[in-house]
Amino acid sequence: MEVEVKSREIIKPSIPTLIHLRYMQLSFFDQINYQLLVLFIYFYTTTTNFQRSQRLKKSLVETLIKFYPFAGRLKEDDLYVDCNDQGVDYFETHVKCKLIDLVKQQDYHEFNKLLLYCKLTDCDAGNLTLVIQLNFFDCGGIAIGACFSHKIADTLSFFIFFNSWTVASRGDTIINCPCFDLACCAIIPCEG
Template structure:
């Protein structure tokens, strides 16, 4: 196992103070679904070669810190602290910035990734740590390669917002002056509620699972898509197909009753589904989901159809209803059911999140694009994160966190 040593830690603040009129940032109704302990981890890996890069290894840290400070002037909520369940105090306290030395080569990590090792490349953020909303960790490998690990509080933003933040940060590091500011409209479209369902922050997971990666090649996805298309008459997206495939595998594990109900929570990016569509730079949690119900007796085509139906339901008309006056009454019972089913681990429940098509592989800070992009363990069991494959265009890597994996080595 790779030995890692933290060699420094500091706080990075915005390069310009946040104006007084922006000091209180309102969360949205959707933000309130995500308890403060829920984080999003991301790691960007770079094979840095000083002989071909105009950025020397000794300059990387100062470049990242300076550009991060500049990026935080635009993405200022990240540098604040949660004030209550409705708002962030944008007090410019800053984000954590750590540096670590890893006693191994980058190639060893990429060739045989292990969840427990990757977790070390991502900084911990928690209420105990002062309520930091964003943490960055620069990891140096023996070979000269580096990994930039980051972790954000899910209450504040989703994967789409994180991808736009990374895009802006990388552009500033390269000296790109074409800055695109984030769009802070979610709280006006989906206002927060005073009494919003159960206190989800009290539902701390009782089980912390192990994370494994499963790879689905583009050729396998294409073959399964043709097979499902022939039996159902529909052409699922690769994400819908892999979602159904992972779901079917989870229901077939040892000791599971195939007739027992199973549920999938599959968040969908709603930025392009609103009327009019939202900017891709919309900050916060711009996602929604439908609970998809099934059982292990269904074949792959049936599960794909269930998934497609649920995703297609989240259209502009449906989202308009979520902005109505009666939304609180509609959501309280649903939120309680989802929270208890997921965190109590008593129901057969999966949360499947897709990071596919987010431009993480375009993240060039001045020394080239990433050799690989991964997530790390999200902590809670029954979590699945789908990401684009490293070199196989159209392939998907599924990062699955379970209490146990039984005897199943492949999906």
């Protein structure tokens, strides 16, 4: 399987993060934890086109407003996330095979190609918060590869982010509104 990178860009939130939310302190456990990248790949057997790609990017821009730490950078001292709106690395690739052929084969190392950037930086994750790789297959299917820093989100938090991005890409206006305060223990629906 051959994967060709077609584009790479930085996706930023459409509205700047409020100044009082600029610095998100990490919990004690996150501060002392090793910088671990968590990887996910979502497969969709649908006909894709340029319009779908544009809609995913636009909805990611809107989703990052509510999930602003993903658009920030971890600071070297691992004490906090600078929610500076630097954005998310976003790749689009063309995969020269059919999605069904990838899923049927026995060599699961091929899946790593759907997260090229994350695999290259796994040894030295640095200040990475989130990377998205949108992979278009010859058959029209897509695979959305994502990796995020475990220092700023656990798996449940990432699922909430991804679900909110999905809802936004469908054009719905009610998405989950995250709370990044450790004292907050609930996810509440919010408008817009």
